Amino acid sequence: MTKLSVNINKVATLRNARGGNIPNVLTTALACERFGAQGITVHPRPDERHIRYQDVFDLKKDIQTEFNIEGNCQEAKFVELVLANNPTQVTLVPDANEQITSNHGWDTIKHQDYLRDMVKVFKDQGIRVSLFVDPVEDMVEAAASTGTDRVELYTEAYAAEFAYDKEKAIAPYYKAAVKAREMGLGLNAGHDLDLHNLAYFNQHIPDLLEVSIGHALIADALFLGLEETIKRYLAALKA
Template identity: 75%
Template sequence: MSQAKLSVNINKIATLRNSRGGNNPDLVKTALDCERFGAQGITVHPRPDERHIRYQDTFDLKSVIKTEFNIEGNCEEQKFVELVLANQPAQVTLVPDVLGQITSNHGWDTIKNQNYLQDIIAVFKENEIRVSIFVDPNPEMVEAAKTTGTDRIELYTEAYASTFHQDKEKAIAPYILAVQTANKVGLGINAGHDLDLHNLQYFAQNIPGLLEVSIGHALICDALYLGLENTIQRYLYQLK
């Protein structure tokens, strides 16, 4: 089984930069350093208020990134759709955010939103952009994701992370069931949200076919103590 790729979400670097204005820390340099330190992808999640990633950042990053560029966000925002189409990333991850939401907190209802997802995913696929959609670990939602036309799902892992330290077997159980469905219907599997150095290895070991994890908040927090290069190497080690 091949090792899942690590895509580093650099939103928090942009948050720090924006807190003082200017360009310190340098977002583009940080992204390039992440690649140099071993990250196999860079993720950004621009929001309409540009409180962290600015729309211009995506253009600046796209021009220099050598690994996979993943832009995630709310496809119901027309400006987001235009941004993705203009940048042609390797992957777009569709997240059902609402305006002003602090962080992503639920996956798509792929049954209720089936027709909408089919239409918007077709737009990205016509432009040869790989599509992943954010879903909860629910086999019904995973199965319905298949008929939207998406290439992959990204499993929302907050529930796993919040239960892991109390009962890791209970925490992983619904994800195993969801992944069995994904593998059966032929969907690629990504994962993200609250994965960290404590819970990542167990998750990766129990999710057959895991292709990619997108990690930002925990990784940047760890880097404050461990250094960015060391932190990325530690996360890659957890995926082995």
């Protein structure tokens, strides 16, 4: 079964809007685990506008499932944070500081040497590494040469096209997944996956190991409750 890693950034966004510690990020993460999520994802940014660096330390001490830290390894403070917490997985994302959210994958050809060096930094500490990439076969193939363990397919384009032509939407992702298998890479996916498009994606993408979902899941939880929402996402991954 494809694992569900819940991105709890939006919980931190809500907390930060008011100050204080409501809702509590750690309590939410532990509830996600209790309700069946197989992982917790955070994506700290330099301005700490949602997940704070201290949150990462607090989460690391108590969560029992896989811990995935996403972020831009071009930020020295991010690299230090990951190495200090030794998560199960680090997902390297080429974010610019001013971006509201991730909007593109790595050019694994252009940045081949840099990514090879950074992948080694984390793997030398026993941390599994995933590179955030667009669904382009050449980018997946070049990612394998960096030594990364996995790639995470950036799924915004799939989500945007799904309502109009789901077969067209899934096609480049299927090809990228096949290429990942050929190259011996593990496969993750994330961004704008939700209860409408997740089951179809999971059914048509071979060897999908993990999806990371935050914004849609937390939004659904406002209406359905967190426990029911996680159950529905897990059911979509079993379909």
